[in-house]
Amino acid sequence: MTAPGNGTLYVVATPIGNLADLSPRAAEVLGSVALIAAEDTRHSARLLRRLGIEKRLLSLHEHNEGGRIDQIAARLEQGDDVALISDAGTPLISDPGFLLVRALRERGARIVPIPGPCALVAALSAAGLPTDRFLFAGFLPAKEGARRTRIGELGAREETLVFYESPHRIRATLAALGELLGARRLVVARELTKTFETFLDGSAETLLACMEDDPDQARGEFVVMVAGAPAxxxxxxxxxxxxxxxxxxxxxxxxxxxxxxxxxxxxxxxxxxxxxxxxxxxxx
Structure with a gap:
C-alpha cells in the first residue's frame, strides 16, 4: 500500500528523435514535478529548454543508480513528485531505472508510467515481421565471441528477434547473423523518427551490400529485427x-x-x- 501524502515517481517516455512525439501528458508531468532524474542531465536539459521547462535535474545512470535510490525515496517521502527519464524513449528499456523502480515498489511508493515513444515498438510496427510473439534481447555483447554465442543461443527461437545495435558494431552483427542464421529475413530500422529514417529489408548479405554501397546506411542508431526460426x-x-x-x-x-x-x-x-x-x- 502507498503511504498517504507521499509523492509519486513518474516513469516518462520521451521522444526518440522527433520532439513532436512527446505527449501532452508527458509535457505536463515534466512541468509539474519537483525533480527530474535523467540519464544524461546535459542531454535532458536541452530537451527541457526546448519545452520551456526549468527543473532541477539529478543524474541517474548505470554507474550511480544504486546510490540514488535513498535520495529519491526521501524526496517521495517528503511529498515531492519525481520524474524518471532516459536519453530517449521509454526508461528501463535497455536504459537505467530498473533498480530504482524495483526498490521503490518494494518500499510501497506510487509509480505511474507515462507511455510514449519506444524504439523497438516503433520499429516492429513498420517492419512487416510477425509481432504476435517477439523476443527483445537488448544490445548484443560487444565482444565478438560472446556476441556469436548469444546469437547461437537465440537462433532456434521461433519468435521474431529484436536487438538494439550501435553504428560501430552494426556490420559485425549483420555478418554474424548471416553466418549463424543463414539467409533468414532481416529488417534494420535506422534513425527512427529522424530526418534520415530508413528501413532496410532482406538477408544479412543484402543489407551488408547496401551499407557497402552507401556508407551512410551504417550510421545512426539501429533496431535489428530477425525473422524467427521455422517451426x-x-x-x-x-x-x-x-x-x-x-x-x-x-x-x-x-x-x-x-x-x-x-x-x-x-x-x-x-x-x-x-x-x-x-x-x-x-x-x-
Missing amino acids: QAGESTTLEARSLLNALLEEGVGVKQAAAIAARLLGGRKKVWYEQALSLRDDG
Missing part, C-alpha cells in the same frame, strides 16, 4: 528435416556440411543439426 527448426527432428538430412548424407555430403546446409535452409543451430545428422548416419 521445424527446433530441437525435435521433423519428417521434413530428417528427409533433407538423409538425402544429403546419401549423396555423400559430410555430417558437418549437411548440418550447415540444414541450418541455412531451415534455420536453427548448426550444433543441433550436426547431432541429428550424426545420429542418422550412425543409424545407417
Whole structure:
C-alpha cells in the first residue's frame, strides 16, 4: 500500500528523435514535478529548454543508480513528485531505472508510467515481421565471441528477434547473423523518427551490400529485427528435416556440411543439426 501524502515517481517516455512525439501528458508531468532524474542531465536539459521547462535535474545512470535510490525515496517521502527519464524513449528499456523502480515498489511508493515513444515498438510496427510473439534481447555483447554465442543461443527461437545495435558494431552483427542464421529475413530500422529514417529489408548479405554501397546506411542508431526460426527448426527432428538430412548424407555430403546446409535452409543451430545428422548416419 502507498503511504498517504507521499509523492509519486513518474516513469516518462520521451521522444526518440522527433520532439513532436512527446505527449501532452508527458509535457505536463515534466512541468509539474519537483525533480527530474535523467540519464544524461546535459542531454535532458536541452530537451527541457526546448519545452520551456526549468527543473532541477539529478543524474541517474548505470554507474550511480544504486546510490540514488535513498535520495529519491526521501524526496517521495517528503511529498515531492519525481520524474524518471532516459536519453530517449521509454526508461528501463535497455536504459537505467530498473533498480530504482524495483526498490521503490518494494518500499510501497506510487509509480505511474507515462507511455510514449519506444524504439523497438516503433520499429516492429513498420517492419512487416510477425509481432504476435517477439523476443527483445537488448544490445548484443560487444565482444565478438560472446556476441556469436548469444546469437547461437537465440537462433532456434521461433519468435521474431529484436536487438538494439550501435553504428560501430552494426556490420559485425549483420555478418554474424548471416553466418549463424543463414539467409533468414532481416529488417534494420535506422534513425527512427529522424530526418534520415530508413528501413532496410532482406538477408544479412543484402543489407551488408547496401551499407557497402552507401556508407551512410551504417550510421545512426539501429533496431535489428530477425525473422524467427521455422517451426521445424527446433530441437525435435521433423519428417521434413530428417528427409533433407538423409538425402544429403546419401549423396555423400559430410555430417558437418549437411548440418550447415540444414541450418541455412531451415534455420536453427548448426550444433543441433550436426547431432541429428550424426545420429542418422550412425543409424545407417
